[in-house]
Amino acid sequence: MSGQQGFPPGQGGPNPWAQQAAPWGPQGQGFSPGAPGAAPFRTPAVPDGEITMEEVELPWPVNTVPNACACCNGPAQSQLLTQSTAQIGRTTQTRSLQVPYCARCAEHVRAGGRRGSGLGFLGFFVALPVPLALMLLWDYAPWFVVIPAATLGALGALAMLEALWKAKPVAREQGCHACEQPAFWMQSFAFNGPTVKFRAVNPRWMEQLARTYNARPARIGPQKPGRARWVAAPLCATLAAIPLWFAMHGHVYFDNPSNDTLVFDVDDGCETVTVLPGAHADMWLPSGNTRVAVRRGAQTVETIRGEVGHWSTHAVTPLGITCYGVQQRAYGTAHITGRGFEPAPEGLRWHTLEHIGLVFEPFPRSVSVGRGQTGSIRRRFGRVNCGYGSAY
Numbered sequence: 001m002s003g004q005q006g007f008p009p010g011q012g013g014p015n016p017w018a019q020q021a022a023p024w025g026p027q028g029q030g031f032s033p034g035a036p037g038a039a040p041f042r043t044p045a046v047p048d049g050e051i052t053m054e055e056v057e058l059p060w061p062v063n064t065v066p067n068a069c070a071c072c073n074g075p076a077q078s079q080l081l082t083q084s085t086a087q088i089g090r091t092t093q094t095r096s097l098q099v100p101y102c103a104r105c106a107e108h109v110r111a112g113g114r115r116g117s118g119l120g121f122l123g124f125f126v127a128l129p130v131p132l133a134l135m136l137l138w139d140y141a142p143w144f145v146v147i148p149a150a151t152l153g154a155l156g157a158l159a160m161l162e163a164l165w166k167a168k169p170v171a172r173e174q175g176c177h178a179c180e181q182p183a184f185w186m187q188s189f190a191f192n193g194p195t196v197k198f199r200a201v202n203p204r205w206m207e208q209l210a211r212t213y214n215a216r217p218a219r220i221g222p223q224k225p226g227r228a229r230w231v232a233a234p235l236c237a238t239l240a241a242i243p244l245w246f247a248m249h250g251h252v253y254f255d256n257p258s259n260d261t262l263v264f265d266v267d268d269g270c271e272t273v274t275v276l277p278g279a280h281a282d283m284w285l286p287s288g289n290t291r292v293a294v295r296r297g298a299q300t301v302e303t304i305r306g307e308v309g310h311w312s313t314h315a316v317t318p319l320g321i322t323c324y325g326v327q328q329r330a331y332g333t334a335h336i337t338g339r340g341f342e343p344a345p346e347g348l349r350w351h352t353l354e355h356i357g358l359v360f361e362p363f364p365r366s367v368s369v370g371r372g373q374t375g376s377i378r379r380r381f382g383r384v385n386c387g388y389g390s391a392y
């Protein structure tokens with residue numbers, strides 16, 4: 001879009017402001033597109049078009065702003081807040097400024113904000129079923145496929161939603177410089193810094209502001225305006241896909257109490273794991289019924305069935321040549337009430353473990369506790385001496 005090109009009336013649907021007489025329009029005291037001496041600039045004719053910005057650094061606090069609409073230079077009838085935050089360590093500092101707009105421009109800037117956050121939320125919610133569907137259709141979809149699927153799902157959903165939900169273009173002949181984004185905003189400042197950087201898309205308004213402070217605006221662009229939703233929605237969808245993945249999987253431990261190497265074959269080769277004599281292994285398996293064939297060499301010695309829960313922990317204990325159970329150990333001032341040992345039912349091959357911190361791993365020598373705590377109890381599932389209930 002060239003800067004001198006007019007905006008054809010009627011394009012992009014009915015214009016709610018078309019009937020309104022604009023006293024600050026081209027004939028009025030306001031901006032005129034081709035006025036001699038007016039700085040050449042590019043105006044967004046469409047919401048996602050490129051924009052040219054002006055940046056200026058002003059001493060803080062800024063007490064005087066031009067008494068005109070920051071978007072169209074019309075009468076100041078309304079105010080919109082612009083703010084920015086600076087941070088040092090955990091301390092944040094916020095600075096804000098009220099920016100004058102005419103009623104019409106305040107409304108199109110607000111509408112742009114609503115569309116932006118609306119698209120962001122919709123993009124996020126439309127994207128979430130993508131990893132879910134993938135896990136339901138493909139049980140053994142690995143996390144490195146499921147989680148990026150959420151990111152791509154959000155990007156795809158945003159592209160689709162943006163095409164469906166288009167913003168009304170703002171008529172340039174009415175003097176608007178901004179479309180969806182604010183016409184003037186606080187860009188950044190240094191923590192406790194004496195100045196603040198501002199950006200504007202209306203060179204005339206910016207010129208007036210800068211003159212008050214004897215500052216010189218610098219030109220930036222033309223460039224595509226940054227859209228927070230294109231970062232926020234994919235990021236949130238990606239982060240949400242992580243607990244979703246865990247919710248659709250269980251952590252399964254495989255024990256080998258024998259003197260031979262065992263191979264655990266899960267769901268006919270969907271996963272296989274080789275466990276050395278006396279050792280154990282673990283993996284995340286998809287929720288649902290599962291069948292584990294235990295092989296010694298070429299021979300299948302046992303088939304164990306179980307149900308993998310959601311974000312659950314399980315142990316597979318083949319052969320039945322030893323006993324298993326849950327032991328507790330107290331650290332610091334903590335005391336174990338009741339029995340410190342719960343044997344697992346004899347002969348059970350598939351265990352669902354709840355509130356167990358250690359599976360087959362030995363108790364640690366010491367544990368660290370949270371602030372204000374003086375002791376802690378750890379629970380462990382593992383092999384135990386069949387007669388006494390102590391560790392194997």
Ligand SMILES: [Zn+2]
Pocket residue numbers: 069070071072073074101102103104105106
């Ligand atoms: Zn305005």
Ligand SMILES: [Zn+2]
Pocket residue numbers: 071072104105108170175176177178
């Ligand atoms: Zn406007």
